[in-house]
Amino acid sequence: MEKISEDVQKSLNIFLSEVKTKYESLATDYRSKQEESENQNTNEDLLLVSQDDLCRLIAQIQHQKTPPPKVKATKTMAPARATDALKEELKQTRQQLQNSLAELSYLKKHCETAVSECQQEKQDNIQLRQEVEVLSQQLSQQSEYCSGLGSACCTLLWRVSKNEDTIQSILIGSKIEEFLALVSSTLNTYVITYKLDWPDLNSEESQFVHALCGITTNIVASAFGREFLITSPQGRQLVDTYIVVLEEAPSGKSARLKNLILIALNNMSINQNGIKYLSSKRGIIKLLAWILQEKVATENQAFYFHTLRLIQCLISVESNLNMIHELEELPKHIMQHLQTYKNRLIREFAQEVSADIQNHIHRKQ
Structure with missing residues (x-):
């Protein structure tokens, strides 16, 4: 989403630059036309322009003077909402990841404790087995002694x-x-x-x-x-x-x-x-x-x-x-x-x- 916003901003900047360039070009043309008209009036050389062309020129000039923020707002509204939704989803995903990591850490500690207890029980069993063998040998010796006696x-x-x-x-x-x-x-x-x-x-x-x-x-x-x-x-x-x-x-x-x-x-x-x-x-x-x-x-x-x-x-x-x-x-x-x-x-x-x-x-x- 951040990449999409950057592309939209870049396109808007280019568009605004072109509008500004055309505006400046039209303003320059308009000023040159006025100067020529004044020069012609001065020189009594007049240029005749039809009413329709003059209306179209005025409309273009007004259009160029219209500020572009409205265009920016309408075109970036949907991507902004999508960005917010993705940010919220990303936030939830990060929270779930943190919870999963915490649970994994708990299970890891629990597993380590269980493994430690299992190892201890194995050691205890080995020791008990050895003690049983010793006691069995002693019992066998005592039994043989008692039988012999x-x-x-x-x-x-x-x-x-x-x-x-x-x-x-x-x-x-x-x-x-x-x-x-x-x-x-x-x-x-x-x-x-x-x-x-x-x-x-x-x-x-x-x-x-x-x-x-x-x-x-x-x-x-x-x-x-x-x-x-x-x-x-x-x-x-x-x-x-x-x-x-x-x-x-x-x-x-x-x-x-x-x-x-x-x-x-x-x-x-x-x-x-x-x-x-x-x-x-x-x-x-x-x-x-x-x-x-x-x-x-x-x-x-x-x-x-x-x-x-x-x-x-x-x-x-x-x-x-x-x-x-x-x-x-x-x-x-x-x-x-x-x-x-x-x-x-x-x-x-x-x-x-x-x-x-x-x-x-x-x-x-």
Whole structure:
């Protein structure tokens, strides 16, 4: 718009210059004509001019004398309004630009703050990760130390607990209830943790758990220990845990642990209250039958003997209708297999248990 105004001003200046030049030229011509007319009057030589030419000349002179500002105002009015509008639009654009720049500056500061906080969080996360790794290593070391210490102590206690006098000393102490609860919770956690990835027998965890079960097995090997365990709430809870472990522990790899549990349950069945408590557990005969069927494929003689012995103890309980129904559902092919087993002791014991089962069923019918 400023360029357009300059062009209009320049054109007006040129136009005014031309008008002024023509005006001066006409004035000069007029004066020369007057001088000539005066000279002619003086010399009595007159020039005759028609009325029309004189009117036209007067009109031209009047026209030249008219000042040009009106022409300038009319011709520059529209460009001036356009210039004002553009100036206003330019002012608004500049204001919007300033607002945008201010907003950009704010967003930039906000972004820088966010980036700084993000970097700080990354550093904090790295530091926390390092601390977690250190704590994990310390926890692993402590776990290994505790497992090793527990394995060593419990293994020694397992050996010492073979003496019946030692069993009485253990049971008289004030920590036996806590010990039984510890054995129960440890077995549950052990089975849940390693059910799909059973550890090696030589690992510290395995030795620790086996030692715990061995101690309780030696405890129920004594009459005083059997009575104490079956009358203690923690002792009955441990028996329930033993049954769960027999059901949940994987086949094959957990053979040693299951064997210790079966020995403990057999020792418990010698006690009158113990055999009643075991026979009250629904599904225990089915569980033992499943263990027998499982060990048919592995040919584990210890399992056959302890399982058959426990079944024999359970069927000796009178007035147990649930036990009768479970005995009727006992798979016959398992007992038939054991009655023809290559080991004479297992074969004779299986024949004896099978006969006791049949007699028990017929007597109840």
